[in-house]
Amino acid sequence: MSLKTYREAINEALRQEMEANDRVIVIGEDVAGGAGGSAGGAEAAGGVMGITAGLATKFGRDRVIDTPITESAIIGMAAGAALTGMRPVAELMFADFIGVCLDQIYNQAAKFRYMFGGKARTPLVVRTMIGAGMGAGPQHSQAIYPILTMIPGLKVIVPSNAYDAKGLLIQAIRDDDPVIFCEHKGLLGDSCEVPDEPYTIPFGKAAITRKGDALTLVGMSRMVKHCNEVADRMKKDGIDIEVIDIRTTSPLDAATILESVKKTGRLVVVDEANPMCSVASEISSIVASDAFDYLDAPIKKVTAPHTPVPASPTLEALYLPTPAKIELVVRELLDY
Amino acid sequence: MRTIREFEERLHQEFQSGTVPGFLHLYSGQEAIAVGICEQLEDHRDYIGSTHRGHGHCIAKGVDVKAMMKEIYCKKNGVCGGKGGSMHIADLDKGMLGANAIVGGAPPLALGAALTAKTLKTGGVAVPFIGDGAANQGTVAESMNMAAVLKLPMVFMFENNGYAEFTAASYATAGSIEARAKAYDIPAVTVDGADFFAVYEASREAIERARNGGGPSAIEAKAYRFWGHFAGDPQRYRAPNETKELRENHDCLKHFAARVTQAALLDQAEMDAIDVEVMQLIEDAVIEAKADDQPDPQSLYNDVYVSYN
Numbered sequence: 001m002s003l004k005t006y007r008e009a010i011n012e013a014l015r016q017e018m019e020a021n022d023r024v025i026v027i028g029e030d031v032a033g034g035a036g037g038s039a040g041g042a043e044a045a046g047g048v049m050g051i052t053a054g055l056a057t058k059f060g061r062d063r064v065i066d067t068p069i070t071e072s073a074i075i076g077m078a079a080g081a082a083l084t085g086m087r088p089v090a091e092l093m094f095a096d097f098i099g100v101c102l103d104q105i106y107n108q109a110a111k112f113r114y115m116f117g118g119k120a121r122t123p124l125v126v127r128t129m130i131g132a133g134m135g136a137g138p139q140h141s142q143a144i145y146p147i148l149t150m151i152p153g154l155k156v157i158v159p160s161n162a163y164d165a166k167g168l169l170i171q172a173i174r175d176d177d178p179v180i181f182c183e184h185k186g187l188l189g190d191s192c193e194v195p196d197e198p199y200t201i202p203f204g205k206a207a208i209t210r211k212g213d214a215l216t217l218v219g220m221s222r223m224v225k226h227c228n229e230v231a232d233r234m235k236k237d238g239i240d241i242e243v244i245d246i247r248t249t250s251p252l253d254a255a256t257i258l259e260s261v262k263k264t265g266r267l268v269v270v271d272e273a274n275p276m277c278s279v280a281s282e283i284s285s286i287v288a289s290d291a292f293d294y295l296d297a298p299i300k301k302v303t304a305p306h307t308p309v310p311a312s313p314t315l316e317a318l319y320l321p322t323p324a325k326i327e328l329v330v331r332e333l334l335d336y
Numbered sequence: 337m338r339t340i341r342e343f344e345e346r347l348h349q350e351f352q353s354g355t356v357p358g359f360l361h362l363y364s365g366q367e368a369i370a371v372g373i374c375e376q377l378e379d380h381r382d383y384i385g386s387t388h389r390g391h392g393h394c395i396a397k398g399v400d401v402k403a404m405m406k407e408i409y410c411k412k413n414g415v416c417g418g419k420g421g422s423m424h425i426a427d428l429d430k431g432m433l434g435a436n437a438i439v440g441g442a443p444p445l446a447l448g449a450a451l452t453a454k455t456l457k458t459g460g461v462a463v464p465f466i467g468d469g470a471a472n473q474g475t476v477a478e479s480m481n482m483a484a485v486l487k488l489p490m491v492f493m494f495e496n497n498g499y500a501e502f503t504a505a506s507y508a509t510a511g512s513i514e515a516r517a518k519a520y521d522i523p524a525v526t527v528d529g530a531d532f533f534a535v536y537e538a539s540r541e542a543i544e545r546a547r548n549g550g551g552p553s554a555i556e557a558k559a560y561r562f563w564g565h566f567a568g569d570p571q572r573y574r575a576p577n578e579t580k581e582l583r584e585n586h587d588c589l590k591h592f593a594a595r596v597t598q599a600a601l602l603d604q605a606e607m608d609a610i611d612v613e614v615m616q617l618i619e620d621a622v623i624e625a626k627a628d629d630q631p632d633p634q635s636l637y638n639d640v641y642v643s644y645n
Contacts, residue, residue: 025455062455068485073444073478080448080462083433084383086455088448103475107438108445116426116434117417118639152640177641251641 004194006187009162010051010127013169014089016198018059021087024173025063027078028091028127032056035066048093049129049188071101075126079109079178082124087173092128095144095182102147109178110153121176125169130158131184131222131272132304132320137311143221143272143304146279148180149249155179155203156249160224162192164247167201174200184222204251208260212240215266215330218257218283220246223270229323230330241330249279254286261287265296266333270321275303297336302326337367337532337589338611339401340392342618344563347391347408350622351567357410358421363392365530365562368588369495370396372535373463373555376543381460383431383449385442387495388423390435393465399427405621411628418631419639439500440473442466443492447479450488450552461546463491469500471513480520480552489546490553491539492517495529497559502573517554529557530588533595560586 004012018024031052033045041061046053056064067074071092078090092098098105105126112120132141149156155177159165165183172179209224210217210231219227224245231241242260246253261267267287271280280301287299302321310316344364351360363370366389374384374396386393394404399415407414408422415427426434433449436442446464453460466476471494483490494513498505517524523545527534535557542553560582564571571579596602 025451065451065486068478068481070478070482072475073447073482076441076444076475076479077447077451077482080385080433080445081451081455082448083428083445084449084452086448086452103438103441104444108436108441111424112426112434113639115416115420115424116428117415117419119416120426120428155641 001193001195003191004162005189005191006162006165006183007049007051007189009166009194010169010183011053011055013166013173013198014052014055015058017170017173018055018063020198023085024087024089025065025081026052026055026089026091027065027067027074029067029069029074029093031091032061032064032066035061047091049185051183052091071097072104075101076104076108078126079104079122079124082109082122083112083120087123089125089127089173092126094140095128095130096139096142098128098144098147105148105154105178105180106151110151113177114153122178123176124178125172125181126178127181127183129185130182131186132309132316133186135311135313135316138308141309145180145182145249146273146277149279150277153178154250157181157203157247158221158249159183159247160187160219160221160245162190162194164201164207166194167199168247170198171200171203175203182221186222187225201247203248204253206247206253206256207245208242208256209245210241210243212242213264214239214241215268215334216242216244216257216260216264217268217270217326217330218244218246219270220249220279221272223272223321226321226323226326227270230327233323233327234330239334252282257283257287258291261291262294265294267295267299268302268326268329268333269299270302270326272304272321274306275301276306278303297333300329300333302329337371337592338614339617340367340370340395341589342614343391343395343401346618346622348563348567355626356408358423360422360567361389361565362563362567363389365560365582365587366495366497367392368532368592369493369529369535369557369559370465372532373491373493373539375536376539377431377461377463379430381431381453381458383433383446383460383462385433385446385449385462385464386435387442387465387467387470388435388437388439389467390423390425394425394427394432394435397432398430399425399432401617402621402624405625406628409625409628410631411625412631413628417635419635439467440470440475443476443479446490447482447488450483450490451486453489459547461489461491461543463493466492466494467500468494468496468498468505468509468513471516472500472509480517480522480554483552484520484522487549487551489551491542491546492522492552492554494554494556495559496556497561499561499565499573501565504573513556514554522552522554524554524556526556526558529559530586530591532588532592
């Protein structure tokens with residue numbers, strides 16, 4: 001056990017799974033970095049954010065494969081390799097680029113097991129980066145996971161911390177279905193205690209990160225950090241907020257959320273994605289359907305507005321949910 | 337080739353009677369292409385990726401004809417349990433990665449099968465079948481580039497049957513498909529798709545190159561589509577005598593029969609015996625498909641996720 005960043009935890013998960021199983025390969029743009037360059041093919045990058053750094057040196061370029069910038073071919077190739085016996089981890093640099101290769105994800109990989117009568121296994125992991133907060137503008141900042149969550153046949157993972165990132169990624173690599181693993185670029189440098197040995201965290205099991213009975217705060221990805229901050233601040237006022245990190249949007253652990261709401265009677269869902277047809281709206285719908293009698297107040301969502309992500313840091317700050325905005329809604333609901 | 341032809345011609349009849357659900361895209365006329373290359377592929381280490389016009393590819397790669405027929409009827413014992421239907425037949429045990437209802441969907445998947453073969457050093461080859469319409473999809477360009485860059489063991493089999501749905505290739509395809517492959521430094525040839533021997537020979541060379549580490553090749557087979565884009569297509573885009581002319585002068589089965597009898601490889605009686613056997617197989621397949629059960633209602637929910645017990 002030692003302090004590791006989210007970036008290091010992901011790198012370690014990849015390294016340990018590649019050591020354990022030589023069918024695990026990494027495919028993507030610049031995942032080794034420097035292929036064919038004038039430096040003689042030295043490992044120059046490790047992906048745009050350095051997450052795969054060191055893997056090419058350790059495992060060779062036959063297992064850490066730099067590709068042309070051609071997302072349909074990358075994801076399709078990874079899906080085909082998964083279908084024929086490999087366990088590929090494809091890096092889709094930014095989740096925003098999913099439009100380019102969505103066909104290969106939702107018409108191909110997500111459908112194989114079902115439309116081939118249960119006989120296909122597609123142990124494919126697509127690692128991709130989500131999230132605003134860096135001034136990267138409308139095409140490099142989206143939290144696009146609701147689009148993927150609504151597709152049957154995909155599992156969608158949204159880790160909020162380094163410990164979960166490692167355990168969930170190892171689970172993803174060992175899983176026999178296509179998994180979309182959404183890394184938040186705003187969390188890459190955050191650290192926490194992470195075991196050195198490999199371990200897994202099952203999908204569809206939410207984590208209760210703060211115990212409480214006044215209100216249930218459900219978050220995902222980077223928003224969990226904000227939710228915890230709000231709960232810690234309110235605890236000083238003697239108010240115990242329960243925080244649930246759903247960890248995976250599909251499968252979704254509705255049971256833990258319902259159990260908590262039955263105890264607290266109040267729900268706020270915090271989601272960085274746009275609000276329409278989102279994970280936040282799905283959770284709200286489930287609770288409204290299955291725990292209506294327990295509610296003491298309306299369900300509230302704190303999300304981005306229904307706009308693209310602006311590049312201006314001033315506007316982007318207004319776009320993103322913040323601990324202050326969450327606290328405001330929480331206090332309003334407690335007074336309801 | 338005869339099995340594919342009878343399978344397709346019979347399906348056309350059955351479709352008109354209203355017993356076949358969904359869409360049906362028939363392969364009649366193009367048999368020599370599927371058989372010419374698949375004859376040289378092995379079940380376990382070689383893969384094909386197919387198209388929405390995929391029955392011929394499936395049969396040529398050895399998928400069970402009766403299970404296919406049941407699948408097209410969307411029945412319980414179909415090769416995909418009735419969940420795939422005509423456009424999504426797959427049998428991984430036979431190296432058949434799936435018919436693919438998305439135009440241009442298969443080439444990236446075939447890249448993956450070729451990457452597996454290269455990584456595990458199986459000596460296997462992956463063959464995506466690509467229509468002239470799909471040739472214009474970005475996925476095909478991406479796949480040719482990727483295959484060439486990674487030197488993957490592949491044969492890109494382009495079947496140019498002259499029409500992408502209803503629009504002529506002469507209108508929609510700029511330049512030539514062969515030249516496009518060559519632009520990626522991929523060796524490419526054009527052959528007559530009604531000539532089994534020409535397809536076989538070009539495929540033999542390409543497969544050998546792939547197995548020996550020589551990377552991808554491309555073949556453009558000029559193909560002849562006897563039916564419309566789908567069963568029921570009124571084909572107003574074709575001149576009235578066009579399909580008649582194709583059936584008379586570009587029938588790969590007639591061509592094959594002439595060649596083998598001339599060379600005294602098979603006599604008429606032997607070919608007739610094959611035809612009788614095929615007719616019986618197709619008859620049985622249709623009878624069994626119609627009699628097969630509907631899928632279990634519970635199977636609607638199966639096979640979406642692995643269960644975590």
